[in-house]
Amino acid sequence: MIDPLAEVVTLLQPRASYSKIVSGTGAWRVRRSEAGLPFYCVILEGACRLEVDGREPMTLEQDDFVLIPAAYGFSTSSCNPLAPADMRSAPVVLPNSEFRLGIEQDPPDVRFLVGQCVFDSPDAALLLSLLPQLVHVRGERRLSTLVQLLIDESRAVRPARDIVLARLLDVVLIEAFRSTTGTAASTGLLRGLADERLAIAIRHMHEHPTRSWTVAQLAKEAALSRSAFFERFSRAVGVAPMEYLLTWRMAMAKRLLLGNEATIAEIAERVGYGSASAFSVAFTRHVGLPPTRYAREPEQPEIV
Structure with missing residues (x-):
């Protein structure tokens, strides 16, 4: 049987762009403008706040996964304490290559993986119009594990690395989309x-x-x-x-x-x-x- 969702994801031709681990302590806020690029985030520990333009703010907790297939304006921030709306924090690179927001010396309140990918399909905009504008999956460790594998592979130098990355990214996207089930899903x-x-x-x-x-x-x-x-x-x-x-x-x-x-x-x-x-x-x-x-x-x- 043909799987329409798998066909759409395959035709999108996703390609990994970058990924990094970010941690935060105290009050912090970063604002991003991704020019319509796909953005994903996995909370490894703690919690943070996500505000996507045109949507209600949401609190992300441990093992939560968020995918915005075409991100434009959004911000992430601390939720305890709540960061002021006009606050802007500059990340500092720690010795372990982690990016720290807020207080540099203290243990982190939250750690998360953030990443970006690119869709090489010439029909990407049309295909994305068939998919949800935002995917939020709560408590699916399987998805968190897949994203961790994706990031590990992107940082390693192994034979057939690009092929493995492409296949992993396909699986991550399909897993994320199929975890958003039911008629409560957004139009698409x-x-x-x-x-x-x-x-x-x-x-x-x-x-x-x-x-x-x-x-x-x-x-x-x-x-x-x-x-x-x-x-x-x-x-x-x-x-x-x-x-x-x-x-x-x-x-x-x-x-x-x-x-x-x-x-x-x-x-x-x-x-x-x-x-x-x-x-x-x-x-x-x-x-x-x-x-x-x-x-x-x-x-x-x-x-x-």
Whole structure:
């Protein structure tokens, strides 16, 4: 069975950028602007406060994992004592390569791993729009262990290091996303997959992208009326069913074009178009470049 979540994460092409261990003592606050880069944090001990622009502040505790797939403005700070809103702390590098915030000499109140990754997919922004804007997983030591393995590998010089890092990062992201389950998840693919009826339709779209799907056919697979399916899908996933299918087909087409894996006619067939000309029209409208030109002059991956 095709796993839509695994397919999306694989197509994102995640790549580790940097990671570090940070500790804090007393009152401290750091403000970051990540220009849309993916940010993650794991609390190793103690607690701290996370404030993401546009969201309510949250307290992170030991073994908590937070992933912001496209971070822009946010701050982390001490929660006991509570740091003033206008406070800005400069980290100091300790002899053990740990970054210290607040009082340098005292034992730490909190220690956490922070890291960043980059998505190399040219369709990263579109794919990320299908995922939650923020993932918060509480008390999953399995996830903390995976992140620790990722950081250990990034600091070592071993054979096949880049391949191991890529695979570990895939696993970390999938584990984080699938730990955010239920219809309480924010709008996106995870919420759609948490709905048993919608999950059937989503899996069918991924398993059979070449089929000439209609909303009525997908609604039948989900055992819902056409109108109920359309409304339920759009509300849960955040895009209409046919828009989701188009996004997925075009992401697949881009990967095939960049890999020089097939002719335009073969790619058209693989992504559900009856002819090369029909595919070329749809691709040009969606991407802004004809497929042949895109294969020669691909757009630069978006930094999201």
